[in-house]
Amino acid sequence: MANFRVHHIRFFEVVPKPINCLTYEPHTEKIALSRSDGSIEIWSVCDNWFQEKIILAVPDHSVEALVWQGTQLYSAGLTGHVTKYSLNQLKPEKSCSSNAGPVWCLVSNASEDKLAAGTEEGCVVLFDTANGDLQYYRAFDKQEGRIFSLAWHVDEEIIVTGGIDNIRMWSVNSGHAIQRLTLGRQEKNKETIVWCIAITSDMTIISGDSRGKTCFWNGRQGTLILGVESNKADVLCLAVSPEENSVFTSGIDPTVVQFELTPISTETDRKAWVSSLVRTQHTHDVRALVFAGKYLASGGVDTALITNLLVKVKGTKSWFRYSGFQHVGLLRTLFIVVGKILEKWFGHLFLLVVIANLQVVFIYRLTILNVYFLQDDKEFITPKLSLTKVKVPTGMLLPAHHMVLTCDGRTLITATCEGTIQLTEVGDDLATLSHTFPSENQPIHLLQVSLDGLLIAAAYGGKQLCIYNTQLNKKIYTLPNYKCQASAMGFSQNSQELVVAYTDQMILEYDMSCGEYTDWSRSNTKTFPIQWQKRHSKISHITHNPRNNQQVILHDEQMFCILDKTVPMTGKDARLYSKSSWQTHGDSNIDKTPKPFHICNKYKYLLHLDTLTEDWLVAVERTPSSILDTLPPVLGTKKFGT
Template identity: 30%
Template structure:
């Protein structure tokens, strides 16, 4: 659905919003997670094999995206000294290069399909549990991993694995069985079995091991069991859930564990001391419960600061901690490169896994009107083009030129470039592939069009290539370089395509003047950058960081602007009220005093002239909430403060960008659309309900 809506963003500007709701974004369930305390990064995989790297140093946000393919399977992941390893049903141990977004290592695992991975506490060894009952040990070395040995084969698959702090013992979970392995002897030292009189088998989905050799297991009966490792017997059993427990994580202090599963309630089980006639006795009891998911929870991790990240079938990454009682939900977002805007042609290029679609947006003959009202659509949206990939191809990135005459997308890092001629005077649209691509053009992981016929590509080698496209040829014009060891995270350019801003993996923002070949580097900032933009008139660079700091930089003077030094010294308290980060920066060429931002739930307008006028005020006036009409009216609220105008949206905002003239486009997703695609959750009878 696309509508034209009149929306008054501020007292000095009025825009027509193209409200796009026909992008069929279908987020997948979260399958497994791994957290690296040293770098504050969270890796999560989804059921289609995609891997997302979230930076959690300040406000969590997706910083990297590693696309999967048709054969991808990610059942387990571990971090080891900044390196990411994964394993799956393909039977290989993979190491992912986060700079090139490629798999740099494929090591076969004895036993085929792999269900779990664990890293020793000294970070020198990896253990993998397989379908055929093998536990394989690998040595982690600088050049990759080296196969060490396979422990004694057991009956049944190894579903979960954990490593003791000493490095001498491993605990595994299987059907009706929890095993303790001695690495010195290479065999099972103790084996705890389920009750023999049970009619149904008990599947041990997850296990853990404490420093005092207490084993912890979560099983299909909804119980958390604590085992004596020396005797192989259960010392305590706590019935925490009404269905299978799929995820378990041990707190850093070893005094509690978190569990969740098909019953999505996250339960904390804590160790307490109770007084008896015989003295003090330790017991495990059910504690804090968090009902923050609607469907199965498949993955849990706890950080060194006792913050719990959880995810599962409902596709939402959730952060929770106490005290104070805090829950932050981060809905799935399409990765960068899924939506590309052709500003001059008022068109959108939408990327799906097997094809791309080019749409021309609708239009209204009526101009202006009351804020928040619908404008009649006199010219409906039109799908101009659909390009299908081959059967085995997965499209990873797409880009369209400003006038929608050139389209490009990536398949396994390789460029596919097309010239598009739109329909005119009764003629059909024409599309022609650029077949001659220079061998100097390297594989890349992202790209954007600087102008018609000029493309910039971030190569997997770390170079930034400027490519000229004309007729049926694509040739390399020049290469731009970052500092050694730095890789591109995101890129943006000005409207003329003469300046390029690059955010790299070391949190450095570099500005390239492509024609003059000059370079300017923004001052460092403690928090990672989430969005950057270049003003079309002043050429000033606006960067927004995860701590909600906004910085404005003048590349010509190589310093922050006077406005930034005077008004943007501290992170915005108005924006800091939300846990989400700014996702995009755009500008209105006709109004140089406005900066347009957006996060996942709202548009934000920075009014520089108003901030300058209110410089004498120490405190901003109270936020006034105004309910508009339909979209952004129905459920949308606008808060007008001294520094920012915030227009809250009822739907999830995937992209918000300035178009030609006084028009903006907002690509949105109704959360109910995602919920309708999810399987039925566990049905629990509630008191007073049916």
């Protein structure tokens, strides 16, 4: 097995952003997640919780609420607008003003042709979204104080809103309030804020408020059924199961509490809401909870998306932790040497790519491409960097969301928001568009170029992989489809093979001479160790050992490994080999037979790993402790009775 020296970097200060809200679309099995900087992430639940898209933040644009209507995504925020997004172009498509100030909450009706927004000025505003459009429809009567939360009954005739010291029920037809439920105060001069609210089909209203209470109300009679101090501080979010027999709440106190609708006795059909489970997995405030099929997903200030599989154990609900890692892989990666300088010079960056020898820099800012040659003065102890701009004709290139470079730094390959692939030749003083490959009518989420610059691999959202030839200027292969999306891919040193990692941990190799599986893939596909297949983190980068084309280097956020293709898979029950276990434990009983996987768990979270020279690797790490140091203080709690 090859030995490498590792250049270890920890000064790359990537700061993940808190999660603001979550929403789930059951037909496509997608979760949309917004962060505090206004960026939106699309996660595919059916692809083992794979982050497939990122809609980068628009300056001065916040996202306080997200709603799916079929495959269409809408958001609302403090700008007072409701925004519709294009998931192919990964950008806002249309925006409509509420005419009533900032929007704090947004919800869809069951027919998915209307949106209701709760605003700063105390108005419920309806928007018409029929036929995929977005238009202002009308507003309800104005109430005193802002609306923090709202819910739409399944029959679409009632909307319930939560505000300051009260809950109101509204008639959708008339726009008038038909009932007002008053909440008490813990302190005379301290308002009670209803942060979250839901309504079931039998008109049971569930609310969470700033007193730390979860309340259940009879919506038909306007009476309180049950009020429980479920949390030690504000309840910020709640989620109701699709069957409406289970409710989860959480908030500033990151404890997640479950309520179940349970029969009072065997002699009657009457049921009551009972607290049945308490679990703490987050370290900071939980701002969003959502049911995603058989999973419960949660997120908040600690930036982690945690998902739990809900299973029945002996007649009660218990949780199995499916995944709960800190997601720190960012689309906008500022490379180590010039990242901070460039961000200081240019401000908000959309995409940035730096060639490995640090000669050419490409920067996308929204719709503008800037190309620079980079020079460094090596006579100084601290090198001084300078940039020389290369002219790019206006309107030549389409807006893009992925960029890669050939090894000579002279050809830029961009995956555009229109689904096309553009090739740009970079001269000493002018960049020119050389060719455009047509769209496959699907967004591109992965892009890779071979070392010789002749082949381009593009992975599309519909699980399609295409290979393009830059000399022939045409698509030469559509590779065999796999059941999951690709999470990473990399060409071999001789550009004859393409290794692809998928979201179910499968690794396949394709022969570029015929566009089919290689002999290695055909022999080993069904014998991958179960220990490897049960991993939760997805492979995010693939490269090859420069000294040995049969060794593939892969990494995710939790580890990196070397896959030796010369060693056959020994079966699903085989144990993975880890070099660290040899050195740490020295156990003579360890199986010392060669294994195909050599894993290193030394680094976490691993942002990037690549080869520098034949025997050097560079590893960019952001440790969990360094991320926690950037987060605000947590709610103070007593420990051990003190």
